[in-house]
Amino acid sequence: MVAFEHPHPHGALAPTAHLELPFFDDAHRALANGLVAWTHEQKVGESDDRAACKEWVQRLGAAGWLRYCVPEAHGGALPALDSRALVILRETLAYHSPLADFAFAMQGLGSGAITLAGTPAQQARYLSAVATGEKIAAFALSEPEAGSDVAAMATQAVQTGSGWALNGCKTWISNGDLADFYVVFAKTDPGAGARGISAFIVDAGTPGLDSSAHIQVMAPHPLATLAFNNCAVGTDALLGPVNGGFKLAMRTLDIFRASVAAAALGMARRAFAEAVTHAKTRKMFGQTLGDFQLTQAKLGEMSALIDAAALLTYRAAWQRDCSATQGAGTPAYTAAAASAKLTATENAQRVIDMALQMFGGRGVQVGQTIEHLYRDIRSLRIYEGASEVQLLILGKNALK
Template sequence: MAGFEHPHSHGMLVPTAHLELPFFDDAHRALANGLAAWTHAQHVDETDDRVACRDWVQRLGAAGWLRYCVPAAHGGALPALDSRALVILRETLAFHSPLADFAFAMQGLGSGAITLAGTPAQQAAYLPAVARGEKIAAFALSEPEAGSDVAGMRLRALPTAGGWQLDGQKTWISNGGLADFYVTFAKTDPDAGARGISAFIVDGDAAGLDSSAHIQVMAPHPLATLTFSACALAQDALVGSVNGGFKLAMQTLDIFRASVAAAALGMARRAFAEAVAHAKGRQMFGQTLADFQLTQARLGEMSALIEAAALLTYRAAWLRDRSPSSGAGTPAYTAAAAAAKLTATENAQKVIDMALQLFGGRGVQVGNVVEHLYRDIRSLRIYEGASEVQLLILGRQALR
């Protein structure tokens, strides 16, 4: 598998005009400009996705970008997790490399529950290391029979004399087999549905945890199935309260939902930039591809799809940041985040498909940027709340 062709190979810079929108302040603009310059200078060989992810985590940590994944009290850059900063980071990284975005996002998602509900000891043991890129984080929620239906999970956590014992499976786990720890959700009361789930920190080298079953997907990312066989955990592995895990998982996903939209947006912006550059340079029938009205109309449509996704994404992040206590978890924010994720991921799929069509045969050639993006974008319509789930959220909100 060829590595991702980076934007510096033809001087392509992340667009920044949208930072003038009133959703952002000067700190966000400075962050975006600094990150755009930094990503432009990175050359990571992504031939092996696992090696590349480890490389990205180390680079992002060393440069200080992972400090936006944790609060200032634990080595973070800002007093609390800031949705707009996460959006800027993910959009900018995804424009440059979807794998860089993935590496960044998982540090935040994998440690989010510890930030929200961890004990001071848990926070001290994990969060500073996450911020420095010294510990790779993972979020273990999905199971073979429990994807969108989280309450259907079967991984069992039984209380023991010394703590807990985990038995069962997780799958589709990002950073599986790579992570230093997994925030793992398990059933502590199997008859209570969503109200019987608890969260635990499981170190990657825990006895009884097998993370060797790697999953190959169309856009290579480190994924694995985790098998827990009499996996013994100490009492202090529990994150938050017993049976409080479902709410914790939802709160964590809530923080990052707008940032998934931003990752899609970054990929769409990159495909658009590639398409514009190609249209200007490609000679056809004695003129450039850009001279054809059909091309202009198609680029116009791509532009409008991106702008619509961008405004919904930034609005959702702004709503959450405006008042973290009243913003997060409110029906208004939940609906805004659902609209953003749905629209940005679906629109990005359309934009990238249109870009590939403009490239013609080159568009499907392995190693071409748009070919890579075409594979990369597809999973975003599924993970962290499939498009169908977002539609249900929005439909129910409308009926209220």
């Protein structure tokens, strides 16, 4: 499959009217319009997800879009990571191709911890290469028995005379066996729970790292299990302070959580655009599908669900940018990002399901845009903090 085909000329471009909302400024609107025009020109074959991801990274890097994943000091487009820019980029890319969004997002998430806590040497070595697409990044946190419960991770890093030795297993790792480097989280004090986790930068090809076990999922994108068997890294591989890895992981995820909501929003907007076009053109019983009140009511519900998700998503991104001097992890922002991620992903699932129902049999035909979206959206309710985790964050925040 080629990145979503655009069978209808007026449905070819992602909508940008919502960017007139006061959360954004003129620079954000210019970014959005430029990206919409660029995506319209991109045709990438996606039957091989790994080859497609490599191609998307190369294209996004060559066009300068990956520069929004790193700060200006290291080849980035802006002085610091800007949540609203990330939201615009992910929403627009997901509208065009969820795989393009994935390729972009992993460059940011995979290098985010280096932006936050890397030494000048680490930042110089990795961030500029991420911004150009020369290096593909990955974030290795999850384990077979440690997903939402990060503190339960079993991978360990033991100090040696020349650095550290890593042993254990990471799984569900996006860009696994594709990345040029991994930010890996491991226990350096096994008895200390979350307070005993440290972060390390591990280059692909390091002896003792096996990333060959690929994972196949319903919406194909590069995933793998990483096995560490006395994987030796130098002292310069430690990222941030010893035993500071849990906070670093949470800070990194916090920055990008609102952008996950934006990706869901982009998919929902695309499904809605496809549904509207279909309703206007599908002939039934001597009229169009859109002439039926039942169809109009469904479109109305989809529109309201999208607007609700958009407002929460943009608010969270705006809130983080406005409070950047206080740090990304302020309680107000954390709650806002949780609310956005929860609502946008759950609402997008409902919107896409309603759109598929409107297409009838064609909606489940393999290769159709709606069928692809139906598979693509499902994982967003799980990764980077499942919906249930977001509910817990919001519930605990309410009790405070």
